[in-house]
Amino acid sequence: MPARGQDTPLSGLPRVDDLVAAAGRLVERHGRPAATEALRRAVGDARRRLLDGDTRAPSVGDLVAAAGRDLAARRPGGPRRVLNAAGVVVHTNLGRAPLSAAAREAVWQAAGYCDLELDLVGGGRGSRSAHLSPLLEEACGAESGFAVNNAAAALVLALAALTGGDEERAGPPGREVLVSRGELVEIGGSFRLPEIMAASGARLVEVGTTNRTRARDYVTGGSTALILKVHPANYTITGYAAAPSVAELAEVARGAGVPLVHDTGSGLLDDAPDPWLAGEPSVRGSLCAGADLVVCSGDKLLGGPQAGLLVGRADLVDACRHHPLARAVRLDKLRIAALVATLEAHLRHAADTEVPVWAMLRADPAALALRADALARGVGGRVVDGASLPGGGSAPGSRLPGPVVRVDVAAPGEAAAALRAGDPPIVARVDDGALWLDPRTVDAADDAVLADRVAAVVSA
Numbered sequence: 001m002p003a004r005g006q007d008t009p010l011s012g013l014p015r016v017d018d019l020v021a022a023a024g025r026l027v028e029r030h031g032r033p034a035a036t037e038a039l040r041r042a043v044g045d046a047r048r049r050l051l052d053g054d055t056r057a058p059s060v061g062d063l064v065a066a067a068g069r070d071l072a073a074r075r076p077g078g079p080r081r082v083l084n085a086a087g088v089v090v091h092t093n094l095g096r097a098p099l100s101a102a103a104r105e106a107v108w109q110a111a112g113y114c115d116l117e118l119d120l121v122g123g124g125r126g127s128r129s130a131h132l133s134p135l136l137e138e139a140c141g142a143e144s145g146f147a148v149n150n151a152a153a154a155l156v157l158a159l160a161a162l163t164g165g166d167e168e169r170a171g172p173p174g175r176e177v178l179v180s181r182g183e184l185v186e187i188g189g190s191f192r193l194p195e196i197m198a199a200s201g202a203r204l205v206e207v208g209t210t211n212r213t214r215a216r217d218y219v220t221g222g223s224t225a226l227i228l229k230v231h232p233a234n235y236t237i238t239g240y241a242a243a244p245s246v247a248e249l250a251e252v253a254r255g256a257g258v259p260l261v262h263d264t265g266s267g268l269l270d271d272a273p274d275p276w277l278a279g280e281p282s283v284r285g286s287l288c289a290g291a292d293l294v295v296c297s298g299d300k301l302l303g304g305p306q307a308g309l310l311v312g313r314a315d316l317v318d319a320c321r322h323h324p325l326a327r328a329v330r331l332d333k334l335r336i337a338a339l340v341a342t343l344e345a346h347l348r349h350a351a352d353t354e355v356p357v358w359a360m361l362r363a364d365p366a367a368l369a370l371r372a373d374a375l376a377r378g379v380g381g382r383v384v385d386g387a388s389l390p391g392g393g394s395a396p397g398s399r400l401p402g403p404v405v406r407v408d409v410a411a412p413g414e415a416a417a418a419l420r421a422g423d424p425p426i427v428a429r430v431d432d433g434a435l436w437l438d439p440r441t442v443d444a445a446d447d448a449v450l451a452d453r454v455a456a457v458v459s460a
């Protein structure tokens with residue numbers, strides 16, 4: 001091995017101190033200690049490569065860039081804003097529902113000190129749920145309403161509270177929950193119903209079969225605490241299949257003197273005639289049909305922030321509200337603010353213009369066609385009659401017909417990767433050997449940026 005100081009590739013490696021001096025932006029962004037460590041690792045890697053026989057010593061720029069990549073991987077930051085050109089409206093991987101302008105403003109306002117638990121009139125202690133409960137009740141047509149961290153938490157809480165899942169209240173009412181075998185499913189993101197039920201302390205009694213369950217399969221007894229119906233939100237069983245309606249199950253539950261709890265999933269507030277909503281249960285519809293307690297999500301078809309709603313009979317909602325687990329799954333001020341603003345838009349019947357999920361789902365076909373035309377011209381693609389997806393465990397199997405832009409490129413997967421790697425990242429669809437862009441899920445204000453970026457990637 002050559003002696004120290006001799007003219008070898010190793011001796012060409014810069015000193016870490018000199019690198020730190022040359023890496024002003026890394027130091028500014030990540031702080032001196034982390035930047036120095038990353039540069040030290042970059043030099044160490046380079047030294048190992050040279051000892052392994054690499055003959056070219058990296059430049060200062062190479063080493064700073066390597067340290068930058070290293071830090072970016074260790075501290076990914078974000079979540080970052082992305083453009084959703086994939087056409088999936090409630091896109092789980094993209095944060096589900098984008099918030100309305102009013103909800104964003106409400107989050108901003110609540111971010112500092114706010115009257116979360118202060119009664120501004122009397123000056124005494126207020127309740128965080130007082131901001132939300134009256135709106136939930138009005139929007140859902142429910143006697144009482146309460147919101148927690150997410151729908152999975154709402155379901156655990158409901159089962160724990162209504163089955164005496166806490167040790168003190170063991171014994172009657174019974175701990176058993178009757179649920180159809182066809183509904184014991186995994187609803188994406190490892191939401192496995194049997195595991196959720198087990199976590200609550202409830203005992204599961206499966207009734208019926210995977211494809212067919214009838215009302216008479218729900219045989220209640222002294223140890224039955226409640227009947228649970230779960231909307232199969234991300235799949236449909238077609239063919240020889242049957243499940244009892246909410247009304248039929250409500251009758252069984254009433255006869256047995258136990259509550260019917262319905263997990264409707266999407267947070268669709270009211271029945272609506274849109275064809276793609278066929279079969280999607282609404283909160284109000286379920287309560288009207290006789291469900292005693294409805295559990296649903298706040299960030300699917302409700303179009304708000306991540307949240308889980310519990311609405312229905314006041315005694316059942318109160319049991320949830322006062323259960324010790326409620327404290328562990330409570331909402332923070334930012335999401336209460338966003339949920340209030342979202343519910344207010346629904347109550348004003350302004351969701352179609354103000355709540356982005358609904359604005360996209362019910363976008364004017366003529367406006368979409370114009371935007372698709374402009375996009376196709378901008379990127380050298382062509383407009384095809386296609387479809388968007390409601391997505392995110394809402395309206396499974398449904399498609400929203402609409403114009404989409406097909407861009408024929410040699411390597412669509414690479415083009416999609418380049419779009420994701422840009423700023424802002426763009427998520428497009430790859431299918432049938434082409435790149436696809438759906439204007440429905442893009443904010444019209446971003447159309448120009450989308451067209452420019454895609455054009456640049458396609459021509460590269």
Ligand SMILES: *Cc1c(COP(=O)(O)O)cnc(C)c1O
Binds near residue numbers: 230265
């Ligand atoms: C999405 C969904 C859930 C889970 O909702 P989270 O808010 O993600 O916890 C539960 N049940 C049904 C039927 C769903 O569709």
